[in-house]
Amino acid sequence: MAYFAWRWAFFMVSEMTKRKYGFETEAIRAGQERTQWGEHSEPLYFTSSYVFDSAAQAAARFGGDETGPVYGRLTNPTVQAFEARMAALEQGQYCIATATGMSAITTVFMGLLSSGDHVVASSSLFGSTIALLDKIFARFGIEATYVDLPDLNSWKAAIQSNTKMLFFETPSNPLLDLGDIQVISDLAHENRALSVVDNAFCTPALQQPLTLGADVVVHSATKFIDGQGRVLGGTIVVNDEGLFDDLFLILRTAGPTLSPMNAWILNQSLETLSVRMQRHSENAMVIANWLTEQPQVSQVYYPGLESHPQHALASLQQSSYGGMVSFEVKGGREAAWAVMDRCEMISLSVNLGDTKSIVTHPASTSHTRLSEAERQRAGISQSLLRLSVGLESVEDIILDLLF
Numbered sequence: 001m002a003y004f005a006w007r008w009a010f011f012m013v014s015e016m017t018k019r020k021y022g023f024e025t026e027a028i029r030a031g032q033e034r035t036q037w038g039e040h041s042e043p044l045y046f047t048s049s050y051v052f053d054s055a056a057q058a059a060a061r062f063g064g065d066e067t068g069p070v071y072g073r074l075t076n077p078t079v080q081a082f083e084a085r086m087a088a089l090e091q092g093q094y095c096i097a098t099a100t101g102m103s104a105i106t107t108v109f110m111g112l113l114s115s116g117d118h119v120v121a122s123s124s125l126f127g128s129t130i131a132l133l134d135k136i137f138a139r140f141g142i143e144a145t146y147v148d149l150p151d152l153n154s155w156k157a158a159i160q161s162n163t164k165m166l167f168f169e170t171p172s173n174p175l176l177d178l179g180d181i182q183v184i185s186d187l188a189h190e191n192r193a194l195s196v197v198d199n200a201f202c203t204p205a206l207q208q209p210l211t212l213g214a215d216v217v218v219h220s221a222t223k224f225i226d227g228q229g230r231v232l233g234g235t236i237v238v239n240d241e242g243l244f245d246d247l248f249l250i251l252r253t254a255g256p257t258l259s260p261m262n263a264w265i266l267n268q269s270l271e272t273l274s275v276r277m278q279r280h281s282e283n284a285m286v287i288a289n290w291l292t293e294q295p296q297v298s299q300v301y302y303p304g305l306e307s308h309p310q311h312a313l314a315s316l317q318q319s320s321y322g323g324m325v326s327f328e329v330k331g332g333r334e335a336a337w338a339v340m341d342r343c344e345m346i347s348l349s350v351n352l353g354d355t356k357s358i359v360t361h362p363a364s365t366s367h368t369r370l371s372e373a374e375r376q377r378a379g380i381s382q383s384l385l386r387l388s389v390g391l392e393s394v395e396d397i398i399l400d401l402l403f
């Protein structure tokens, strides 16, 4: 399956993703191609289609005999600039940007699975990912088994002869469990399956799954990558050309394409990703430590705490511990809701990864579509609150949470 007509663009992307510089430099400069105007900031190309010099050229482009842009569903220079930068940061060869994180995940399932295939997935996945597998892909004959993310034996036990994919988030949402990317990826490969990591919580600034053996890394760029709560977006990064072809077929045919406007915003966001993630992590560490001292708090989930059962793994596979902290308050749902309703500064919202701190009650929002049994399987209790620690003065976040 070769689509020569667009190949040139991704050839350029992979040329540009050869890491020349450090992470911060690439985040600011990778993927930029200056036009004749010598603009310093990246240009924004608003165009849905492209013109051809002649009828013959149009035919050659569509027939695959000549390389060059064809139509905006397939490629756009602004989207490609963002893809090149994301590929560089994840240390991958190819990136496909999509309209949302869920459309990135949908593209991965559609592109890499067929009817009769089986997926082993972590039980602590983003709620819509579970719904996507159980309510939609199940209708197309794709079966999923859920396992306990940190427990390698549960992964091993779930593998069947038709298992094609191992899918997980690490750290997970919202309980901040970790999966060992190297170990789970090795298990996938021993069973001729693919290892797919949703890297939304860490971003490549803190963790680069492809370097640890994963085959595919997906993102909701809506979260820390935008980082300022403005746009939705998603990305898929791979190294393997065959995987890329299968994924690109979905992009060009089904059309979950990212808009150039959002790509431009996300590309700018990447320039500050590293400093933002550092400060998110610092603030979250302070808050997590403070929460552990509060008598009203029965449990704190944060990989940076030494009490976290996988603190050692977090220190190994992540360069810092990230901006998400979850905790349980004594008194169930009523007490949890009371904490939220007392907040004056912290936003009550379901987004995460924003400069603004956000508190969420997962059981009644992001995970409400799950049945009580599914919620229990995912460990989402009524007393659980998830805090996306923002970049405000950390004292103000604490003052707002004061019990």
Ligand SMILES: *Cc1c(COP(=O)(O)O)cnc(C)c1O
Residues within 6 Å of the ligand: 100, 101, 102, 103, 126, 128, 129, 169, 173, 198, 200, 201, 219, 220, 221, 222, 223, 232, 233, 234
């Ligand atoms: C938000 C999120 C998604 C979905 O992304 P959207 O951009 O909202 O479609 C997927 N996975 C994780 C871990 C998320 O946090």
